[in-house]
Amino acid sequence: xxxxxxxxxxxxxxRAISAAEQQGVSPHAFMIxxxxxxTTAAEQRASFISDxxxxxxxxxxxGKGYDAKEVHAYLKARLSGNKTAKPKAKSWRV
Numbered sequence: 001x002x003x004x005x006x007x008x009x010x011x012x013x014x015r016a017i018s019a020a021e022q023q024g025v026s027p028h029a030f031m032i033x034x035x036x037x038x039t040t041a042a043e044q045r046a047s048f049i050s051d052x053x054x055x056x057x058x059x060x061x062x063g064k065g066y067d068a069k070e071v072h073a074y075l076k077a078r079l080s081g082n083k084t085a086k087p088k089a090k091s092w093r094v
Contacts, residue, residue, distance in 0.1 A: 006031070016030055016031060016034075059092075062089075063091050063092065063093040064089040064090060064091055064092065065089060065090065065092045066087050066088075066089055066090070067087065067090065070087040071087050074086060074087050
């Protein structure tokens with residue numbers, strides 16, 4: 001494990017120490033957890049954006065996409081525990 005020096009503004013350091021104490025962990029453990037969460041969130045966002053760009057490229061290349069109302073209805077039905085057919089891709093080019 002490598003060592004990294006982190007300079008924090010005094011107010012942020014006080015807040016981190018206070019939060020760590022409230023959670024019953026050391027300031028070090030609190031900061032590691034916070035950095036891990038922020039890193040995971042950044043990675044998930046980058047993956048989401050990449051997936052969205054790929055889907056857009058596929059939609060432009062094929063000329064097919066999904067009707068938002070049909071997708072929302074499908075998701076609501078599934079969340080309610082109902083089995084329903086998946087929406088079908090349709091041509092959006094006119």
